[in-house]
Amino acid sequence: MSSPHPRTRPLGLTIWLVIAGAVGWYAAFALTIERFALLVDPDASLSCDFSVLVQCRANLESWQGSVFGFPNPILGLTGWIAPVVVGMALLAGARFARWFWLLFTAGMAFAFGFVIWLISQSIFVLGTLCPWCMVTWAVTIPTFYAVLLHVLRTGLLPAPRGVRRAASALTSWLPVLTVVSYAIVAVIAQVRLDVLATLF
Template sequence: MSSRTIESRPKALAVWLVIAGVIGWGAAFALTVEKFHALQNPGSGPASCDFSIIVQCTANLDSWQGSVFGFPNPILGLTGWVAPIVVGMAVLSGARFARWFWLAFAAGITFAFGFVLWLISQSIFFLGTLCPWCMVTWLVTIPTFYAVWVYLLRAGVISDAARVRAVGSKLAAWVPLMAIVTYAVVLLLAQLRLDAIPQLLDVIF
């Protein structure tokens, strides 16, 4: 079973993977530029993504959490977001992947999701900031995680059992709601801890 090819072509998922990958890569690129600018021009003042004490990226980039693996976190995004783009484009081009490939891909997405949840907790509860470009990354990582795992259930990647696949099919329509609920929980925590909503509205409007 581990080597069999999954026959279904998840076109909707593929389109989302490309869109999410491009957005996520763009956010990572913007953060990388900000980090390089800060390194080249120390003491040059607030970064372009610093809007207030709460909504800013400098505190995140300068913290140890911003380089938890020994290098700036945005570098992970620059490399990691290439995978969804490539997988999405490959599926749209007609490629079909083996079960082990989908499981490996899902493992990477799961790592990204877990890492994002950890970064969210660090931002809200320890750094006391909401990094704009980081939030863009959160915005696309969360639904990508749900969409990929629901596809794995629906396509029989996790199990060939009809009951498991039926659960995946039923959950597919709920992916947007699952993402929205997750966003709402994050926003609620940020509001309770940082009074973030007025700050975010000031930035948006």
């Protein structure tokens, strides 16, 4: 029985996974360095603290910043390696089994859900916008969309034909979906925190 997904390499997704993984990993690394600085000196001046609104101290020192019992950036340091490895492997010609793609998609779904929760906590509870956190949000959202649409349109994730066609059509609209998602977050932040008022 032939594989339901095409044999061609998803070049766009492949390149994006490497880029997003590298950017996400660097953001996690920067946040980890800032967390170390706070452990050494609780009164340290952090490079990502620009104002009462735009800062990472409140996020790092909150319980939301260590929701699993250790600093969240550690999740990023380990988790963002996966997209880089997958992307580089695909560039090298590797082909992954269906179960691998499903696990990878599940991992990205967890990351997406976690980021949505962190966004809500940051805006509605902590009242801050953490710069490096926002970088993580910015790459997690489109990466999840890209991976989900890939497994749907190729049949790696079983779905009705109509869903596969819709996923294929939406793939070309991925930049628009991403910008719309960013805009939604920006509008919510503006309504809740009045971000523009702090800039002028």
